[in-house]
Amino acid sequence: MTKQDIISFISAASGAYSPYQIFYDWVECLALATANSSTLFHDAVWEEREKRYLDVMNRHDEKTRQQFLEMTAALIDVYESGFDDVLGNIYMKSGCGNGHLGQFFTPYHISQLTAASGLEVQLYHFGENDKIKNPDDGIIRLNEPSTGGGANIIAAAEYLHNKGIDYQKRLKVVAQDLDWLAVYMTYIACSYYGIDAIVVQGDTLLHPFDPAKTPERHILRTPRNRGCLT
Secondary structure (H helix, E strand, O other): OOHHHHHHHHHHHOOOOOHHHHHHHHHHHHHHHHHHHOOOOOOHHHHHHHHHHHHHHOOOOHHHHHHHHHHHHHHHHHHHOOOOOHHHHHHHHOOOOOOHHHOOOOOHHHHHHHHHHHHHHHHHHHOEOOEOOOOOOOOEEEEEOOOOOOHHHHHHHHHHHHOOOOHHHHEEEEEEEOOHHHHHHHHHHHHHOOOEEEEEEOOOOOOOOOOOOOOHHHEEEOOOOOOOOO
8 A cells, every 4th residue: 555545544534533533543552552552551641641642533434444454554564665654645645744833844844954964074083984882871852853754763763774773772762743743753753664763743843752750651662762662
């Protein structure tokens, strides 16, 4: 399946709700399901997310819920075909980005250029022969303070992969955004690409991520970060 198939599913599911709301509900439920399925202990945050998942799903009829499953299957197919800002592209092409909150996601080729220029500095500074040699622990740390749909993170992973560097083991990400939709989109992408990421909802300037202070309900940890993937 392709991205166009998902866009067609969003259009088909639209009726009682706008394409934006269909997209948002699908992405939110997928993010919550992924987070809870990789959480070992069913604590208060797990229960809160489970309730939210059911509340959103129960707004839709059986046909739409089935379409959500088909959209997810198509999304996995697209992710398996290579690196791309899949959800950001779908968001824009399905009409969700046309003026809603003035939110437009960066074209992926711009993110690729940004990742290449930024990471090449590390290659030059820390390594030789295109191998990053961090003087501390060999980990490449990326902080994305305004993550949007996560395109810059995906592009960084792609750049490292193309350099023969195992980004799933070497790259650690902290991503933050004020908008929950952006958080969910980044979390899904990082989860399905196997990126070790902590994705945080909040104002980066006023409330930057602090593991000792940031409420757990505002944090989504990818399966790789939780140690569910080896």
